[in-house]
Amino acid sequence: MSVKRKRNLSATIALLPTWFAAVVVFIGTMAWSIRLSFTNSTLFPSSTYVGFAQYSKLFASAKWLASLQNVLIFGVLYVAGCLVLGFLLAAALDRKIRFESALRTIFLYPYAMSFVVTGLIWQWMLNPTLGIQASVRSLGWESFVLDWVVNRDMAIYALVLAGVWQGAGLVMVIALAGIRGIEAEQWKAARIDGIPVWRIYVSIILPQLGPALAAAGMLLAMGVIKTYDIVVAMTNGGPGNATEVPAKFIMDNLFGRQNLGLATAGATVLVLGVVIAVAPFRYAMHMRNQAKGGAR
C-alpha cells in the first residue's frame, strides 16, 4: 500500500510540468483567445465586450465563407489524393523492383521540403507566362493552356495538386512499412489459390493497412486545418477569394489588418469546427470500446 502511494506521489510530481503546460499553456491560451473574440480588440487586446458582434461580422464576410468552402474542397481532395497515390506508390515499390531505396528517397523527398518551397515551385511551373504553358507554347503548340494558378475556378485544384505531390510520399512510407509487416504466408497462400496480384492488394493487403492509413490520414488532416504557407506561396489567397483559407484569413486579420477580435473569432470557429467534426467519431469509438468491454 505505502509503496503504491509513494509511486503515485512521485508520478504525480513528475507529471506536474505536463499538467501545468496542459492547463496554462494550452487551455489558458485557448480561453484567452475565446475571450478576445467577444471584445472589440483591434491592434491590442481590449476588454470592451461586444457579445457576438465579431461572429456576426465574420459570417457576413464573403471572404470567410469562401475560405471555409475552400478548405473543405482542399482538405477532402488533398487527403484522399495523398492516400490513393501514396498507397499505389507503396504497392508499386513492394513489387521487389530494382532501385527501390533510391525511388523511395525520391518519392519521400518532397515531404522533407517546406510547403513554401513546394508552393513557389508549383507557382512557377503553373504560371502561364513562365512555366509549363509558356514552354509548351514556345515549342509550337500555340493554343496550349495550363493556367491553373491564375484561373479563379481552377486555382484551388492547383493547390491540391501541389499538396498531393508533397504529401503522397509520407503515405507511401507508412503504407510500405505496413505492407512489409504483413506475413509472407498470406502471399504464398493467395498465390497458391491463384488470386491475381491486384486482387490480393485490394482484398487482403488493404484491409490490414487500415490503422496505418488512418494514422497517415490523421496526420494529413491536421495539416489541412492549418494550411497557410502553401497558399501564401502559391496564390496568396487569390485570384479574388478563390484560394482563401481560414488560417490565412486569421493571420491577415491578426497582423495586417490589426483586427484581433475578428481573428480570434475566426480561430474559435475553427476550433469548434474541429471539435464538431471529431466528436461523433470519438463517441462512436467510445461506444464500440464499451460494447467490446461489455461482451467480455
Add this chain to the structure above:
Amino acid sequence: MKTMMKLFLAGVAFAGLCAPVQAEDKPTIEIMSSWTSGGEAAALNVIKTEFEKRGGVWKDSSIAGFGAADAAFQNRIVAGDAPGAKQGVIGLAAADFVSQGLFNPIDDVAATGKWADALPKSIHDLISYDGKVYLAPTGAHGESWVFYSKEAFSKAGIAQEPKSWDEFFTDLDKLKAAGIIPVAWGGQPWQQTKVFNMILLSQVGTDGFLKIYADKDKSEASVEGVKKTLAILGKLRGYVDAGAAGRNWNDATAMLITDKAGVQFMGDWAKGEFTVAGQEPGKDYGCMIAPESKGMVYIADALWFPKTGNAETDKAQKLLAEVVMDPTIQVEFALKKGSVPMRSDVDKSKLDACAQKGLELMSAGAIVPDQAIVLTPQQVGALDDFVDEYWSGGSNDAGAAAENFFAIFE
C-alpha cells in the same frame, strides 16, 4: 540544483555587466523595414551611410513585404523586444501604438530642427499626436503615376501621352496590335487598390475624393463616381497578360524596363527600379499623371521609434531622426527611392522631371491622401477585398459593385 542556480545567477549577472559595456561604445539601432527592392535598398543605404558617418551603429532587419514586416514588428512589440526603429506609413496605422504609449516622442529633435517650419502643415499634423512629434518622415510618394516604356510607345506608333481615358484605351489597343503587352499589371490587392484610387481621383476630383474617404459621403455624386471608376477599371482587364495574378510591382516594372509591356500604374517608387536598371526618365521611360486627373494621390513614409527601455537606443533614435530630416539626405534619399522630399526647403534642382511634376502638384495642394492615411487598417483591408473581388470576379456590373463599396466604411 544549488550549483545550477548559482551558475544561472552568475550568468545573469555576467550578461548584465556585458550589455552596457557593449552599448556604451556607440549608439546602436536596429532598423526594421520592408525596403528590399533595388531602389528601396539603395535609398535606405543613403540614411545608413550618413547615420554611420555620424557615429551610429546600424543593424539591419529588413523583411520583404510590407505585411510581413508589420507582422514581425507587432510580434516583437508584444514580446517586449521592440526594434529601435521601424519603417511605416504616416497615418492611422501608427495611432494605436502611440496611444498605447509604445513609441518614443522625438519632440526635441523636431524642435531644434524646426520641423514645423520645414514640413507642410498637413504632414506635420499627421506625425504629431497630442501635440508631440512621434514620427520622422522620410519622403512622400505620388501614387497617381502611369509609367510607360518610350520604346514600346514608339513601336506602337503612339506620338504623345494620352490626355483622356478614351485616348488612353485607343493607345492600349495600338500597343496590343503591335504585339506588346499593353498593361504591366501588378496583381496584388494593394496594387489594384492604388489603381482604383487613381482612377477614382480622375473621376471625382480632389474634393470628391476627400468627401468619399474622409467624410464617408454616400451622396449620388459619390456613387456615380465610384461606378464610373469601376467601369474604367473593368475595361482594363482586357489589356493585361495571363500571368498578372499575384505579380509583384517590381516584376511589373521590369516588364517596362525590358520593353515587353507598355504602361504600368504605380506609385513613383517604381522610378527607383528604373534608376537601378540604368534608365532615365524622359529618355527611356516616361511618367504621366493618370489621364483626366487634376491631382495626385500621395502616401508618406516615416520612421517609427518604439520604446526599448535602452538609453543608448533612445540616443540612436534621436540621431536617426536628425539624419532622416537632414535636407541633403532628404534629396539624396528621394533620388534613390523615387520619392519627393518632405521638406519644402530643399534643393529641388537635382530632382528628375517626374519628381518635379509631383512636387508641383504637391505645392499647389492638388493632392489627396492614400487610404492608409485616412482609413483604419481594417477598412484598408476591406477596400483591398472589394477591389480585388471586382477585378478578379470578372463582373462588369459596376452599379451593383458600387453599392458594396460603401459597406467598407461600416
